[in-house]
Amino acid sequence: MMAGGTFSGWLQRCRESRQLVLVIVAIALLLDNMLLTTVVPIIPEFLYDIKHPNNTLSEHLDGPHHASTTPISTTLIPASLDNSKCMCKCPQGNFTNGQLEFLMGTTSTSNQIVTTVNTKNLTSPEELEKAQRHRELIEETVPVGMMFASKAVVQLLANPIVGPLTHKIGYSIPMFTGFIIMFLSTLIFAFGRSYSVLFIARALQGIGSSCSSVSGMGMLAERYQDDKERGNAMGIALGGLALGVLIGPPFGGLMYEFVGKSAPFLILSALALGDGLLQLMMLQPSVVYTESEPPSLKALVTDPYIILAAGAITFANMGIAMLEPSLPIWMMDTMGASRWKQGATFLPASISYLIGTNLFGPLGHRMGRWLAALIGLIVIGFCLMLIPLATSINHLIIPNAGLGFAIGMVDSSMMPELGYLVDIRHTAVYGSVYAIGDVAFCMGFAIGPALSGTLVNTIGFEWMLFGIAILCFIYAPFMYLLRAPPTKEEKKTLIIGEKSSVRYVTYSNDDDE
Template sequence: MILIKDFLSTMSVADYFSMSSLSGCVSRCRQSRRLVLLIVYVTLLLDNMLLTTVVPIIPNFLRQIENTRKAALLSSVSNINYTCVSRSLSAASNASQDGQGISNVLRHYVMHTSHPLCVNFTGNMSDLSNQTKPENDQEPFADQNIQVGLLLASKAIIQLLVNPFIGPITNRIGYNIPLIVGLVIILVSTVVFAFGESYIVLLVARAVQGIGSSCASVAGMSMLADQYVDDKERGNAMGIALGGLAMGVLIGPPFGGIMFEFAGGKEAPFLILAGLAILDILLQLFALQPKVKRESQEGAPLKTLLSDPYILLAAASLTLGTTSIAMLDPSLPIWMYETMHAVEWQQGMAFLPGSISYLIGTSIFGPLSYRIGRWLSAMIGLFLNGISVICIPFSKTMAHLIAPVFGLGLALGMVDCAMMPHMGYLVDLRHVSVYGSVYAIADIALCLGYAIGPSISGSIVKEIGFNWSMWIIGIINIIYAPFMYFLQNPAAKEEKMVLIMKDPSPVQYITYNQNRYSKPSSDKGTLKTTTTH
C-alpha cells in the first residue's frame, strides 16, 4: 500500500486531468520505477510465502500419512490377530470378553515396531508389550527430521543448479521475461502442493519451485539494480523489496499452521497463494509487457565475478546468515513438538518474532547501512546471528523462544539489506554495470544456505542433537563476522576507474569510506569518483 501511495503521490492534480486518454495513464504507469518495485515486492512476497507456508504443514502432513499407513496395517493385522498369537495368550483373551486385550497388544506392536509379528510366542501380555517398545523413543523424530530436511532443501538445491544459467540468460534477453516465467512456475508448484498426497509428489513440487524462484529472484533484483542506478536509492529500493521477502517469511508459517489446523487440510493455504500468483501475473503482463531486451553492453562472465574476492566475501556472509534460519526450518517444529508438545499453529507462530524483526531490519537498515557502512551492518548482523542461534536451545517454553528468534530475524535483515545492494555496487566499481550474473551469485549464496541448512540439519540433529547443531552454526557465524572489515574500502579496477573518470555513464558511482561516505559528484554526464582511505 505504501508503494501505491508513493506512486500516486508523484502525480499532481493537473496530471490527473491533463491525461487526454487512458493510454496516457497506462504509459505513465509503465514508466514508473515504483511500479517495477511494487511488482518485485509482490513476487518476492508470494515466493517466500510459499517457501515458509510449508514449514509447519509438512511435518504434520507426513505424520498424518505415516499414521494412516499404520492404521491400515493395524486393520489388516486385526483380521488375523487370533491366529497369529499362540494359545498361551488364551487366558488373557478370556479375561477380555471381546478380545480387546490381544487387540491392544497388537495395536501397540504395530505402532512401535517394524519386526514381523511373533507366531510362536509363549508368555504373558506384559512380555509381549515389553518386546514391542522401540529401542530409541527419539528415532521416529530423527527420521522425520531427515525427511522434512530433504524436502525443504530440494528447492534450494535445484535453484542452486539453475542459477548459473539464469544470470547469463537475463543478460541476453532482459529481465522481464525471466521474471514472469518464474512466477508462472511458482504458480504450478503451488497447485501441486495443494493436491499432492505423497512425499514424492511434494518433493517434486518443492524442486519445481526452485526453478521459478531462481528466475524471479535473479531477474527481480537485477531489474531493481538497473532501474535504481544511484547507490543510495538502490539500497533503499532493495531494502523495500527485501521487505516483501520479509513479509512472506512473516506471514507464511502462521498462515500455513493456522490454515492447516482450522481450514480442514493443506489445500486451502496453497489455493489462496495460487490465486494471488495469478493476480501478480496479470499485473506483470499489464505493466512490463514482457519482450526480449538485450543489454547495450556485455556483462562480466560469471567466472570472472566468482574470482573477485570482494564478491565472494559478500556472498559468503549471505550464505552463513541464511544457513542459520534454514537449519531451524525442519528441526525447530519437530524439536518443539518433542520438548514442548507444541501443536501445529504454535509451531508456525514460533517463527513469527523472527519474521517481524526481519521486516523491521530490512526497513531500517536499508538506508541506515548506507550511512554507517554496509560492512559494519553485515558484521554486527553476523555477530547477532551467532548469539541468537546459540541461545535457542536454552528455551524451555514458547515465551523463551521469542527473544532469540527475534534476534535471528533482525540479524538476517541487517546482513541481507547490506550485502544485496553492495553486490551491485561492487559490479559497478570493479566490473561492467550489468547485473544478471552478480545477482545470480547472490541467489546462489542464499540457496547454498537453504540447501545446506535443511539437508544437513536432520542428520546432524540425529547424530549430535538439536542443541549442538545450533551451537556449532552460531560459533561459525561469530568467527566469520570480522572478515566483513575487508569490505570497508573495496578497491576499484584501474581500467574501471579510467572509464568512470572519462566516459559518460548512466550510473552514479559513489565510493566511500563506510564510516564516512562521500556524495556522488558529476559534471554534465562525466562522473567522478572519490576514494577515501
C-alpha cells in the same frame, strides 16, 4: 476518445514508473517466500500422518509430556487360583499377583483384592509410545530436511543459467516465467498426497524462484542507479520477502489445522495469478538486448570482494534454514507444540526481519554496510546458541526475534553491496552478480536443511546450532575487508604497477649482466 487517450497515457506512465517495478518485485518475492514457508508447519506432520494413518500426530500434541505418576486401580482375580500363574491386566503391563504383592509390600489373603499400585517407576505403554514417537520424529528430520533443501539445490543449479540469460533477453521474460512455474508448483502442493509428488513441487519452485529473484534484483539495480536509492529500494523489496516469511508459517499452520492441507496453497495460487496479470500488463514481457558488455560469470566468481559479500549472505541464512525443518519437530518432541504453535514460533523472526531489512537499507549505507554485516553475524551467533535452551514457546520469542533482525541487517546490507561492487569493479550489468547473490542465499537454504537431519541424529539439535553459531563468529571479522574495496581504476593501476615493476627488475638484471 479522450478517456481512452487518458487511460493509455496513465498506463504508459505506470509502465515507466520505478516505484511500480519495485512493487511488482516485492510482491513476487512475497508470494515466493510465502510458498517457501507455508509448508514449514504442514509438511512434517502431513508426512507423519501419511505413515501413521491410524495414529495421527495431532492426537499427541499439546498433551502431557511426562511419565504418568497417577496411581492405577487394579482389580485382582480370586486368590484361590494359582497366584504364580495368574496375570493382572493393567495399562502398565502384565504382572503376577506375587509380583504385585511384592511391589505393594502386602500378602493376599482374601479371595479378591482391590488395591492401588503406584506405577511411577514402571515403563508404561504411554512412555513406550512416546519413546517410539520421539525416534520416528528424529528420523523424519532427514526426509523433511531433504525436501526443504531440494528447492534451494535446484535454484542453485538454475541461477548460473538465469543470470547470463538476463543479459541476452532482459529481465521481464524470466520474471514472468518465474510466475508461471511458481503457479504450477503451488497447485501441485495443493493436490499432492505423497512424499515424491511434494518433493517434485518443492524442487520445481526452485526454478521459479531463481527466475524471480535474479530478474527482480537485477531489474531494481538497473532502475535505481544511485547507490543510496538502490539500497533503499532493495531494503523494501527484501521487506516483501520478509513479509512472505512472516505470513507463511502461521498462515500455513492455521489453514492446515482449521481448513485442510489444500486450502493455503489454493489461496496462494490465486494470489500468484493476480501477480502474473499485473506483470503481463505493466512489464509487458519482451526481449530486451543489453548494449553494455556484461562481466563474465568467471570474472565475478573470482572477485574476492564479491565472494566475501556472498559468503556473509550464506552464513547469515544457514542458521534459520537449519531451523526450518528441525525446530517444528524439536518443538513437537520436547514441548508437544500444536500446528499453529509450530507456525507461530517463526513470527518473531519474520517481524524483526521485516524491521531489520527496512531499517538497514538506508542505515547500512550511512554506517557502512561492512559494519552492519559484521554486527549482524555476531548477533546471529548468540541468538542461535540461545534457542536450544528454551523450554517453552515463550522462551523462543527473544532469540528468534534477534535472529530475524540480524539476518535482515546482513541481507539488506550485502544485496546492494553486490550491485555496488559490480559498479566500481566491473560493468554495470547486474544479472550475473545477483545470480551469485541468489546462489549464496540458496547455499544457506540448501546446506542447512540437507545437513540438519543428519546433524540432529548424530550430534543433537543443540550442538548443531552451536556449530553454525561458531562459524558465524569466525566469518564476521572478514567483513572488515569490505570497508574500502579497490575500484576498477585502482585495480588497473595496481596491475600496471606490478607489470612495470617486473619490467624494471628484468631491465636491471640485463643491465648488470
